[in-house]
Amino acid sequence: MRHIISILIENEAGALSRVAGLFSARGYNIESLTVAVTEDASLSRMTIVTSGSENIIEQINKQLNKLVDVVKVADITEGAHIERELMMVKVDAKEAASRDELQRLADIFKGRIIDVSDNIFTVELTGEGEKLDSFLKALNDVLIIETVRSGATGIARGKKALQI
Amino acid sequence: MKLSGGEIVIQSLKDEGVEYVFGYPGGAVLHIYDAIYNQSDVEHILVRHEQGATHAADGYARSTGKPGVVLVTSGPGATNAITGIATAHLDSIPLVVITGQVTSAFIGSDAFQEVDSVGISRPCVKHNFLVKRAEDIAETMKKAFHIATTGRPGPVVVDIPKDITDPSIKIDYEYPKEVSIRSYNPTVQGNQRQIKKAVELILAAKRPMIYSGGGVVLSNASEELTAFTQQLGFPITQTLMGLGAYPASGKESLGMLGMHGTYEANMAMHDCDTLIAIGARFDDRVTGELEQFCPHAKIIHIDIDPSSIAKNVQVDVPIVGDVKHVLVDMSKELKLSKTKPDAKALEKWWKQINTWASGNCLRYDRNSALIKPQFVVEELHKVTNGDAFITSDVGQHQMFTAQFYPFEKPRRWINSGGLGTMGFGLPAALGVQLAHKDAVVACVTGEASIQMCIQELSTALQYNLPVKIIMLNNRYMGMVRQWQEFFYESRYSQSYLKALPDFVKLAESYGHVGMQIDKPADVNGALTEAFAMKDKLVFMDFVTDQTENVYPMIAAGKGHHEMHLQAECIPVQSSDRELA
Ligand SMILES: Cc1ncc(C[n+]2csc(CCOP(=O)(O)OP(=O)(O)O)c2C)c(N)n1
Ligand SMILES: [Mg+2]
Numbered sequence: 001m002r003h004i005i006s007i008l009i010e011n012e013a014g015a016l017s018r019v020a021g022l023f024s025a026r027g028y029n030i031e032s033l034t035v036a037v038t039e040d041a042s043l044s045r046m047t048i049v050t051s052g053s054e055n056i057i058e059q060i061n062k063q064l065n066k067l068v069d070v071v072k073v074a075d076i077t078e079g080a081h082i083e084r085e086l087m088m089v090k091v092d093a094k095e096a097a098s099r100d101e102l103q104r105l106a107d108i109f110k111g112r113i114i115d116v117s118d119n120i121f122t123v124e125l126t127g128e129g130e131k132l133d134s135f136l137k138a139l140n141d142v143l144i145i146e147t148v149r150s151g152a153t154g155i156a157r158g159k160k161a162l163q164i
Numbered sequence: 165m166k167l168s169g170g171e172i173v174i175q176s177l178k179d180e181g182v183e184y185v186f187g188y189p190g191g192a193v194l195h196i197y198d199a200i201y202n203q204s205d206v207e208h209i210l211v212r213h214e215q216g217a218t219h220a221a222d223g224y225a226r227s228t229g230k231p232g233v234v235l236v237t238s239g240p241g242a243t244n245a246i247t248g249i250a251t252a253h254l255d256s257i258p259l260v261v262i263t264g265q266v267t268s269a270f271i272g273s274d275a276f277q278e279v280d281s282v283g284i285s286r287p288c289v290k291h292n293f294l295v296k297r298a299e300d301i302a303e304t305m306k307k308a309f310h311i312a313t314t315g316r317p318g319p320v321v322v323d324i325p326k327d328i329t330d331p332s333i334k335i336d337y338e339y340p341k342e343v344s345i346r347s348y349n350p351t352v353q354g355n356q357r358q359i360k361k362a363v364e365l366i367l368a369a370k371r372p373m374i375y376s377g378g379g380v381v382l383s384n385a386s387e388e389l390t391a392f393t394q395q396l397g398f399p400i401t402q403t404l405m406g407l408g409a410y411p412a413s414g415k416e417s418l419g420m421l422g423m424h425g426t427y428e429a430n431m432a433m434h435d436c437d438t439l440i441a442i443g444a445r446f447d448d449r450v451t452g453e454l455e456q457f458c459p460h461a462k463i464i465h466i467d468i469d470p471s472s473i474a475k476n477v478q479v480d481v482p483i484v485g486d487v488k489h490v491l492v493d494m495s496k497e498l499k500l501s502k503t504k505p506d507a508k509a510l511e512k513w514w515k516q517i518n519t520w521a522s523g524n525c526l527r528y529d530r531n532s533a534l535i536k537p538q539f540v541v542e543e544l545h546k547v548t549n550g551d552a553f554i555t556s557d558v559g560q561h562q563m564f565t566a567q568f569y570p571f572e573k574p575r576r577w578i579n580s581g582g583l584g585t586m587g588f589g590l591p592a593a594l595g596v597q598l599a600h601k602d603a604v605v606a607c608v609t610g611e612a613s614i615q616m617c618i619q620e621l622s623t624a625l626q627y628n629l630p631v632k633i634i635m636l637n638n639r640y641m642g643m644v645r646q647w648q649e650f651f652y653e654s655r656y657s658q659s660y661l662k663a664l665p666d667f668v669k670l671a672e673s674y675g676h677v678g679m680q681i682d683k684p685a686d687v688n689g690a691l692t693e694a695f696a697m698k699d700k701l702v703f704m705d706f707v708t709d710q711t712e713n714v715y716p717m718i719a720a721g722k723g724h725h726e727m728h729l730q731a732e733c734i735p736v737q738s739s740d741r742e743l744a
Pocket of ligand 1: 557560585609610612613641643
């Protein structure tokens, strides 16, 4: 099963490598990993998307908690939550037809064209991973030059929060 | 007080109450060594290899419960220390290892003797630090000791760049009295509801079994474990790491379990209906094939590390907490309970266990014309009145010692169980002897293992550490040979040791006493003579039977009830099970 693990971790050099090292040393899989500082500059928030049996997810939780730099861990897939990923897609749109098609698709998927240079269009899109996948599939007639995805981040709905 | 960074390192050790630093100098730590020169509170023990420093500090820590301290230089100093750090890590031994680092401005430039010590050590430490400013040294040291010694103990590396130890820059020093780390709060007290549940299970047991491990030693809970076990009258088996926490002579003791454990302990594991695991981590050398592990049992697991619980084996009642606290609470709860253990069921269970035990699975040929390794260990036990600190290396000799030297007290049996590090025994013995100046300390080793840290014989001479080396010389990497005999049709690939040195001369050239013993009749006399030399290191080379194997044995991938026993030792069977 796919799980989204949120981690509050001391914002210190090497903290990321402790987490990444833990996953590789114990053979846990990482689908994606994002990290950025929080509103409290001493803490970073990391989101890891992983998958595994119940036992493995339980061990991942425990092993993360065991890292001295880790302040809190939550598996946000345990409850109601919102998941988002950011994607930017660069496409070649020399032909008028493909420009129109691109605009149309961007509208349908609630994306935005955020850059146009030399007939190269860049579309920004956020959503759950599946939505981003569908957008890419839909684009199949248009020439994709490059895509970049942030990996998923997520947050629990309602009062539940990962705080110290 | 104004001190330089180098002085702060040493002053922090003093303030932490450290007696000994085991170390080896080099460029990156010269400022710190200069600070050592000017004081006498912390004694520096100069080893001959950084691996020796870590094992010696580790032996000190295992035998005292206090953290061991190591100081090594950057680059090769740090990498040489890694084996010892990993050894301590797998057995949860508190160490603080200070590694020098190249000057801050050079970090990342492939400077002379630069390695990423924090990166290299990360997977085998409890935690590590790279200190960036002299102002942070004292607090980091405090944190390092705090982390190393609390919760589930373990090694902590503190990497210190040379520039911040500069003797010409003095800063204010004050050692923090306390330290709190918001992300680090080990659980000490067990959950009361879980404890109640466990007690209910315990009191309903018909075929109970206590399985205790190194956690009991680490938590100094030997007394509590003994009280708990005797209160219930339940059989108890101990892991390699736990030996001595419950006295081997106690009538509830079934000896060690696992790959080379006793027949009765392993059979009782297999047949029990309630297993109480205390400070043990279900290591694969203990469980054998997981599919067949304790197939009939409800399992209670007490451990301070939540990640130990349900890692290998699913349990019914997990209790996270310090073993000592949890045992006290459980004993209280047991006393309060109106239900008592089922005496009738217990009697029947003991009868079964006694039948298993009656075969004496640890028998060996006492009439052999060759010296049997087991015999040497038994005689060692006699000559030391069972009251020595015994370190060991890794191999058959280690298992023979675990089987044939009954330990009555915790912290007396010092061996590398988790990592299985050959070379551990001699330096560890030096650390033990330093911590216990008047105690009898012996290192049981093999002719292969001893050569991995043999250079520490020189350290032993320098500090007058009169340990006794009991080398069971079978001219083979015996444990390797045994596996090759069993599983590779006796193809002894690279396990025969040609070109062995003359160990007697070798000992003598290091300034010690050497002895070679090759007749069973001389064993006791030689041991008596050696242990009478109270101020001498005596290196005893026992020429033993080359082909002796360690029995009983559970092959990898087999269940507890599928032991190999020596043909002559197969006990009278009373259960329906077959022997492999
Ligand atoms: C550093 C290291 N290398 C290799 C091994 C694998 N190993 C385990 S036991 C053993 C043989 C030990 O031989 P010896 O010290 O003579 O002990 P014996 O088994 O003969 O009693 C070896 C090579 C190990 N445990 N540690
Ligand atoms: Mg040998």
